[in-house]
Amino acid sequence: MINNILRWLTDPAQWSGQDGIPTRALQHLEYSVVTLLVAALIAIPVGLLVGHTGRGRSLVSVANAMRAVPSLGLLFAISLWVGPKIHGSLAFVIPSIIVLVLLAIPPILSGTYAGIESVDPAARDAAKGMGMRGSEVLRVVELPCALPLLMSGLRSAALQVIATATIASSVSLGGLGRYLIDGLASSQYEVMAGGAVCVAALALLMDLVMAGLQRAVVSPGLTGKFKQSDPVASDGRIPA
Amino acid sequence: MKRMNTVLVLTVVAAMLSLSACGGGSDPTKPAAGAGSSDKTTIIIGSADFPESTLIGEIYAGALEAKGVTVKKTFNIGSREVYLKALQDGSIDLIAEYTGSLSTFLNKKASAKDPAGVYAELKSELPAALTVLDKSAAEDKDSIAVTKETAAKWSLKTIPDLAAHQNDIALAAPSEFKTRERGLVGLKAQYGVDLTGKFLPLKGAAVVEAMKNGQAQAGNIFSTDPSIAENSFVVLDDPKALFGVDNVVPLITKAKVTQTISAALNAVSAKLDTPTLGDLLKQVVSDKKDPAVVAKEFLTKNGLG
Numbered sequence: 001m002i003n004n005i006l007r008w009l010t011d012p013a014q015w016s017g018q019d020g021i022p023t024r025a026l027q028h029l030e031y032s033v034v035t036l037l038v039a040a041l042i043a044i045p046v047g048l049l050v051g052h053t054g055r056g057r058s059l060v061s062v063a064n065a066m067r068a069v070p071s072l073g074l075l076f077a078i079s080l081w082v083g084p085k086i087h088g089s090l091a092f093v094i095p096s097i098i099v100l101v102l103l104a105i106p107p108i109l110s111g112t113y114a115g116i117e118s119v120d121p122a123a124r125d126a127a128k129g130m131g132m133r134g135s136e137v138l139r140v141v142e143l144p145c146a147l148p149l150l151m152s153g154l155r156s157a158a159l160q161v162i163a164t165a166t167i168a169s170s171v172s173l174g175g176l177g178r179y180l181i182d183g184l185a186s187s188q189y190e191v192m193a194g195g196a197v198c199v200a201a202l203a204l205l206m207d208l209v210m211a212g213l214q215r216a217v218v219s220p221g222l223t224g225k226f227k228q229s230d231p232v233a234s235d236g237r238i239p240a
Numbered sequence: 241m242k243r244m245n246t247v248l249v250l251t252v253v254a255a256m257l258s259l260s261a262c263g264g265g266s267d268p269t270k271p272a273a274g275a276g277s278s279d280k281t282t283i284i285i286g287s288a289d290f291p292e293s294t295l296i297g298e299i300y301a302g303a304l305e306a307k308g309v310t311v312k313k314t315f316n317i318g319s320r321e322v323y324l325k326a327l328q329d330g331s332i333d334l335i336a337e338y339t340g341s342l343s344t345f346l347n348k349k350a351s352a353k354d355p356a357g358v359y360a361e362l363k364s365e366l367p368a369a370l371t372v373l374d375k376s377a378a379e380d381k382d383s384i385a386v387t388k389e390t391a392a393k394w395s396l397k398t399i400p401d402l403a404a405h406q407n408d409i410a411l412a413a414p415s416e417f418k419t420r421e422r423g424l425v426g427l428k429a430q431y432g433v434d435l436t437g438k439f440l441p442l443k444g445a446a447v448v449e450a451m452k453n454g455q456a457q458a459g460n461i462f463s464t465d466p467s468i469a470e471n472s473f474v475v476l477d478d479p480k481a482l483f484g485v486d487n488v489v490p491l492i493t494k495a496k497v498t499q500t501i502s503a504a505l506n507a508v509s510a511k512l513d514t515p516t517l518g519d520l521l522k523q524v525v526s527d528k529k530d531p532a533v534v535a536k537e538f539l540t541k542n543g544l545g
Contacts, residue, residue, distance in 0.1 A: 187322045
C-alpha cells in the first residue's frame with residue numbers, strides 16, 4: 001500500500017497537466033489565500049475594536065461557538081440555496097469561500113482579541129500619558145503588542161483552512177480535495193492517501209511561510225528573547 | 241537530569257518506532273477477512289449510491305423475505321468500483337446490476353449490442369465466484385441529457401452534435417464518469433467529443449440541480465430518472481450505442497444461490513419492465529416515498545410478497 005502511494009507520488013504524469021499535483025495545489029492555495037484574506041479583513045478589525053473598547057465581548061463568545069459549525073453540511077446547504085441564484089461556476093465558489101471564511105474567523109478573532117487583552121496596562125497608560133488619543137493608542141501601541149497572539153491566530157486559521165479546503169471538491173471545484181473525492185469514487189485508495197499527503201505537506205509549507213512572516217512583522221522586543229538583565233546601550237537601544 | 245531526560249525521550253521514540261513496525265505488514269484499507277460474511281442462510285443485499293439501486297434492492301429484499309429467506313441490507317455502498325470489491329470479499333452477496341454497464345466495466349472491448357447478446361457476453365466475463373440470474377425487461381441506461389435551452393440554442397439531437405460546441409459545454413456527472421469507457425473516455429474514443437475541459441464532478445441530485453441552475457449545460461442522467469421529464473431535458477441520441485443496453489439483473493455470489501432464491505428473484509425480474517420501474521422510481525424520487533414502502537406495494541400488487 002505504501003509502495004503504491006509512493007509510486008503515485010513520484011509518477012511524472014502526476015506532476016503535469018490539468019489534473020497534476022502542481023495545478024491542484026495552486027487551486028487549493030488560491031481558495032485558502034482568498035479565504036484567509038477575507039476572514040482577516042472581517043475578524044481583525046472586529047477583534048481590535050472589541051479588545052480596545054472592551055464592549056461586545058459576547059461577539060467573541062459567539063465566534064467561538066461558530067467553531068462547532070459542520071463545514072461540509074453547511075456547504076451543501078448554502079450551495080442548494082445559492083445555486084438557483086447564480087448561473088456560472090461562481091455558484092460553487094461562493095458557498096465554498098463562505099463556509100471556509102466561517103471556519104477561519106473564530107481563530108483569528110480570538111487571537112486578535114486575546115492579543116489586545118494581554119497588552120501590558122502599563123504600556124497603555126504610558127501611551128495615554130504621552131498624549132495619544134484612543135485610535136492612536138490602538139494603532140501605535142496595542143496593535144504591535146498584540147501581534148504575536150494575532151499572528152498565532154492567523155497561523156492556526158491558515159492550518160485549518162488548508163486542511164478543510166478539500167471540501168470544495170465535493171461541489172465540483174478543484175484543489176487537492178479532488179484526489180480525495182475522485183480516489184474514493186473510483187476506489188483508488190493510493191490516490192486518496194497521496195492527496196492527503198499533499199494536503200499535509202502544503203499545510204506545513206504554509207505554516208513555515210507564516211512563521212517567517214511572523215518573524216518579520218513582530219517587534220524583536222516582544223519575542224521574549226531579551227530579559228530584564230540584558231544590557232541596554234547608552235542610547236536606549238537593545239543590542240540585536 | 242537533562243541528560244537522563246534526553247535518554248528517556250530517545251528510548252520512548254525508539255520503542256514507538258519499533259512497535260509501529262510490528263503491524264506494518266497488512267494493508268489497512270482492505271476489509272478484515274470474512275468481515276460481514278454471513279452464515280449459509282442469510283443473504284446480504286447491497287446497493288449502489290443512487291435511489292434506483294436502493295429501490296430494486298428493497299424489492300429483492302421483500303421478495304426473498306416473503307419466501308422465508310433471512311435478509312440483511314447494506315445500502316448506499318458507492319460506485320461499481322467499490323461494491324464489486326464488497327461482493328468479492330463477501331461483505332455483500334447480492335446486488336442489482338445492469339447487464340451492459342457491468343459487461344463493459346469487466347471488459348472494455350465488449351461488443352454485443354442486443355439484450356440477449358449482452359447478457360450472454362456478461363455471463364462469460366464474470367469472475368468464477370459470481371453469477372447473474374435471469375435478466376429483466378426493465379432497462380435503465382446512462383444517458384447524456386442537455387437542458388431544453390441548450391438543445392434549442394445549438395440544435396442538439398444526438399451525441400455527435402456536441403463535438404462542435406465541446407469547448408462551451410460543461411458536463412456534470414459523478415467523478416467516476418471521467419475514467420470510464422461508458423463515460424468521457426468512450427465519448428472521446430467513439431464520438432470524438434472531448435468534454436474534459438469543463439467537466440463538473442457532482443453526485444446524484446446535484447447533477448440535475450446544476451443543469452436546472454445553469455452551471456452545467458449537459459449531464460449524465462439515468463434514463464429512468466423522473467427529473468428528465470420534470471425539467472424537459474432533452475436526451476441525446478446515442479447512434480453508436482456507447483451506453484448500450486442495460487437490463488436490470490441480480491448479481492449474486494454463486495455459493496449463495498438456492499432454488500428458492502433464484503425462483504423468487506426471477507419472478508421479480510419477470511414482472512419488472514421499464515415503464516413500471518420508471519413509475520416506481522418517480523414515487524421514490526419525486527413523491528419522496530420510502531423505497532421500502534414502494535417496494536412492498538409493487539410486490540403485493542404482483543403477488544410476490
